[in-house]
Amino acid sequence: MSATTLKPPSAERLTLLGWLRKNLFNSWGNAILTVVAGWLTYVTVRGLLLWVFTEADWEVVVTNLRLILLGQYPIAEVWRIWVSMALLAFLIGNSLSIWGKGKTSTRFTVLLMAVLVGLGFVVSGPSRLWLIGMAALVGAGWFLGRSAGKTMRNVVGIGWVVWPPIFILLLRGLTPAEGFLPQVGTNLWGGLMLTFMLTIVGIVFSFPIGVLLALGRQSNLPIVRWFCITFIEVVRGVPLITILFMAQLMLPLFLPAGLTIDRVLRAMVGITLFSAAYLAENVRGGLQAIPKGQYEAAYALGLNGALSMGLIILPQALRLIIPILVGQFIALFKDTALVAIVGLFDLVGIARTVLAQPAFLGTHREVYAFISLLYWVFSYAMSYVSIRLEDSLGVGKR
Amino acid sequence: MANTPNTSASPPFWRDERVLKILAQIIFGAAVLIFGFVLFQNMVTGLRQQGTTLGLTFLQNTSGFDLAETLNEYSRSSTYWQAFLAGLYNTLLVSAVGIVLSTILGVILGVARLSSNVLVRGLATAYLELMRNLSLLVFLIFWYLGVFLKLPLVKDAVIWPGDIILTNRGIGIPWGLPTETWPTFKLFLIGGLVLAVVLTLLFRWQGKRTGKSPLALVWAPLAFLSVAAIGWFVVPAAPLSLDLPAVAGLNLKGGRIFTPEFMALVSGLVLYTAAFIGEVVRAGIQAVSKGQVEASRALGLSSFQSLRLVIFPQALQVIIPPLTSQYLNLTKNSSLAIAVGYPDLFYVSNTILNQSGRAVEMITLVMLTYLLFSLVTSVFMNWYNARVRLVER
């Protein structure tokens, strides 16, 4: 990242025409490819833009925006979601300045703030204030991380750990009916919020279970090993939708008479177990990549099995597989869409109910395009952040 | 302190690591078994209260519903089991077609990602980023409702050159109809196939013996085609007559007609999976070090030879395991057919479940079937992987 980068000798510096020639038209075959690819790009982009700005009627999305984002969450309690989001905004801003790299992180922060403020102008009422407040918090987090990077590093680390439980507790509420933070039943959870919730719960719980399963698979206790192998292979061998069906249709039959488990919780259990099996295999890959010497060194230090695993091997293995883990979590985020098929009101489920409103029948393209965009933005953001994270942690550069 | 414990004796059993390990396992195993048993008992009790028992005999009952497309003989008076089989065949069909097509597209994408042409490379990258961050379910629904159902109505059918008919009832292509000379011609086809296999084996044997062999990849299909061509002219009448699709009554008739559900599912799965296969292929090619290419060229191999003999076998080793899991993913993802209304294994089973009320049996049956797919695939791929590895040295 030095300020002065060496320029090639002037004779080799390319003109625009030269660049085109070198990169696009250096042979007949390439020229044809360029023309075909260019035409393809033109047709697609033109068609897309035409549809978005002239043909599509976005009224359905505008009218139902709250439903799509928050489901049927009671309006009086929406502030809880905003508070969690505000916390998240601060954490993101702070993390960006601590872990991000120079210009890219600055650019990303500014972009995020701009998007939030922009959204603030689109919506009205208290939402606008909240959004602008969030933008301000992103900025505040960023400057705090700038000026007090060292001390903030731990704070923000803890922040990331405690945020998911705070989010869940806030949304669910504490006391049954009235009083401080009344409970909001999971039947009222929906939209993007439910998708997030399923993802967060899936990640938080599948991680330890996956690690345990991976360790169990490596265990020298045959019964434990066989149990783990069976579990992992069976879960990986079937589609997620069958597991969700099992959770929704079979689980109630397995429980003793008179006991039922909330259906959102059942879906969470299904997603968590599914994700854990895949995670276990990734962790196993990481464990196998650790050189034998590390095991021997740990043993030579006098550490017993559990300690050497927990202090020496596992941290290295997990660091090694961070990119794969993030990929896995993105897949989990996208897979939560399947809960719509078992009747939950996640992003896809709510889209289907929106499409059943008499006023908006037949607006599939608009609704599904919009939620596709939501999925895309969040998946892309996750993978972008993970690349940044890998860079700053030096994953893969040993 | 009269008797100091003998230090050489083994520790008491409750501190003996081996005993503890066995004990822990027994407790763990017993806990799992008891837990499973309690769940099972609950289910049996619950079902008995409703007056039903577990069992697969209901599969012999008449299904009572029709299916949109089946590969086997099926009607409303067929049994649930036949409906299940129809779904199974459809899943196999979709998976097979999907795997072939997504491999082709994936390889193209993977190579395009490494292209020297900036535009091609950029386009491939953009496609990849678009697909990888979409939810497959949403994509399939959008693809079905937003693309295939937006094709022209039957009465405004679009006809492409080559008698390909495009409508939102299906896409019809010309297809061969067997005539009475077909059985004779079939013998020629089988003969050609046998010849091709024999040639391949012969060339391989020769290659092992002498280190030089003709290209089986070229000669075997050629042999097959020439035998087939001879057969075509030897039989008195053409064994296949051309059947063109056409609009007849309310629907398309003739030729081979692919329903929009099938097209949406297969193309959706292919477009999605190809993005992942593209990455696998790119990683595989990049994993082969530049030195290998240069070394092979230095040995005097042509660029095709170096690709075939040096780069490809090495890249394949890296590619095979992740490629297998992509194939399995595609097969499992085909269960999303439920979102576009294609009667695959999962969808048909869901219908059976609804109509018969047999949730436990049907879900178990479906899971076992998918598990079987995975097992067969991984056994085959392990065998293949081992074979590819042998070539290494």
Add this chain to the structure above:
Amino acid sequence: MTKKLFPVVGLLLAIAVVLTACGGGSTPATSEAAPAEQPTAAPAEVIFTTPSGYGVTLETVRARGTLICGVNSQVPGFGFVDADGNFSGVDVDYCRALAAAVFGDANAVEFRPVTAAERFTALQSGEIDVLSRNTTWSTLRDTELGGNFVHTTFYDGQGLMVREDSGITDIAGLEGGTICVQTGTTTELNLADVFAAEGVSYTPAVFEDADGTFAAYAEGRCDAVTTDKSGLVSRRTVLADPEAHVILDVTMSKEPLGPMVRHGDDQWFDIAQWTVFAMISAEEFGITSANVDSQSGSANPEVLRLLGLEGELGAALGLEANWAYNIISQVGNYEEVYNRSLGPDTPTYIPRGLNSLYTEGGLLYAPPFR
């Protein structure tokens, strides 16, 4: 590598053995019904309910403080979610009426959208207290699926809708055509039955949800779409050009739609049943939510009994004396509920037809309140 496959194969075998063994049906019926557990304070995610036994449902519902009602979220006019996130529709209002009867508060109800696939399991396992999700009353459902249907709230019949310009007027006209239908429904079976009986060949295009079915029809994927006529009417009004579609004068089946409760609790069944009767009778006597408060001076003793001003009918059901008053004042009589979702002022207007009072040539006939 093959080693890891052993446990999996073993599991496959074990399950196969279990399934076939159970198929013999030789397991002796020894177990007793599980003792009714008292509802205890538990986190909202794990709920203790009692699936069977006289009177326990009411007790459980009262202890919980809310009624849990299984509904549809995709049928305009019957059960759907409006832009404000509220459930509305005829089936949904029935749930409100039941809550009003039990608690005196029509809002003490939690709506649980259930899919066609899971609705019976949800009821059997006690996850919901009542299923009010345009469910057709049929023999198997009334017996083997472990439920009891209360009085029908909506008489329906399966119909066919086609495009007017197709010129199709009867089932025979659909020869060789494609028909859109929703899976897992009696509709799907009736379609196969009727077309087989008429000897007309067709191709089904089967979808998993109502929205998908009608979306496919609207796009011209099918020549006809079939479902209950009420569904056809309400869906037709919201197609891009309603006039271009006609509902054929063919009734393929009887579809009595009504709420369903679990087997084994007669008291709860009675409450669910008489909630319907109260709404029907209220219409018959001309009692509406607007005039119910002025009925105390009514000369008709049955009105007084209905409103709990005379006699002890509420106690007989295990409810407050003014249970029916609560239904009518908070939710309305049958006509009000009907008109709110299916009346002439709604986009999903359906003429009353069979669902008129018996005095007006319909099938609604409530037993006397006595």
